Amino acid sequence: MRERRTIRNIAIFIFVTLASGWLGLVLDRILEPQAEGESLGMGLWLILPLLTTLCLRGFAGDGWRDMGLHPNLKANAKWYLVSLVIFPIGTATMLAIGKITGWISFSNFGIQAFLQGFTGTLFFNFIKNIFEESVWRGYLAAKLIKLRTKDIWIYLIVGGVWGLWHLPYYLFFLSEQVMAPVLPVDRISFALWAVFSMVCWSVMFVELFRITGSLWPVVILHMIEDSLINHLIIDGHITISAGKEILVSPVAGIITSFLYLTVGLLLRKSRLFKTTT
Numbered sequence: 001m002r003e004r005r006t007i008r009n010i011a012i013f014i015f016v017t018l019a020s021g022w023l024g025l026v027l028d029r030i031l032e033p034q035a036e037g038e039s040l041g042m043g044l045w046l047i048l049p050l051l052t053t054l055c056l057r058g059f060a061g062d063g064w065r066d067m068g069l070h071p072n073l074k075a076n077a078k079w080y081l082v083s084l085v086i087f088p089i090g091t092a093t094m095l096a097i098g099k100i101t102g103w104i105s106f107s108n109f110g111i112q113a114f115l116q117g118f119t120g121t122l123f124f125n126f127i128k129n130i131f132e133e134s135v136w137r138g139y140l141a142a143k144l145i146k147l148r149t150k151d152i153w154i155y156l157i158v159g160g161v162w163g164l165w166h167l168p169y170y171l172f173f174l175s176e177q178v179m180a181p182v183l184p185v186d187r188i189s190f191a192l193w194a195v196f197s198m199v200c201w202s203v204m205f206v207e208l209f210r211i212t213g214s215l216w217p218v219v220i221l222h223m224i225e226d227s228l229i230n231h232l233i234i235d236g237h238i239t240i241s242a243g244k245e246i247l248v249s250p251v252a253g254i255i256t257s258f259l260y261l262t263v264g265l266l267l268r269k270s271r272l273f274k275t276t277t
Helices: 004-028 040-059 077-101 111-148 151-165 167-174 176-182 189-211 216-234 255-274
Strands: none
Touching: 004 111, 004 151, 004 167, 040 111, 040 151, 040 216, 077 189, 077 216, 077 255, 111 151, 111 189, 111 216, 151 167, 151 189, 167 189, 176 189, 176 216, 176 255, 189 216
């Protein structure tokens, strides 16, 4: 009975989540023209997955125990450190590759301006990602784990839904001026590649959640990613040679995606070793 309820609630969550952005677009078509990136439809897209999670946990029998709200600081000290350094080390690796190959230019890079932008967005991104990770890892991954779903399916479902939820954002809501520095391709190509990247990255996020049993290391991981990588690219601190973005972009490059996929698989190996010792 409980298993069927969990499956039902997961199905409801996925349906509402994947519909949220398209409902937002319909809302924007009905209303008067609004500022790009600040429309009510985009707000609906952002908030519906979280509201669905809260309703399912509060009123549909899901409860709160598997959300990972306990920080487990003493047991997870080294994993908190890992959550802090994964993206700085990964980004430094990609920048080093770009420097060696000559594919990344640092002519616009200013350490003071970069650090100000990085530190200035940490608090906002921490708060934002409490809500976001409560949805993706704290709900969807947690419920699939509860069902004893095979690892590969957890990665594909969590990463796939996470990515497909972004489709309306990349296809309609996001400004092309923001997209171009990341990957200068058409919107459809950008969206499809972003979904693939999120599936690769999802292994790392899911495994950090599983090995710690806590939401907070994943919130920190996501906070660092948003403040570090997005700021680096979108604010123009580095410039990537035309045609090389698909390889070395710290946001969506092929090498980048497989680097973080490897990190995720190493975390999985650590978790499996931990459970057998």
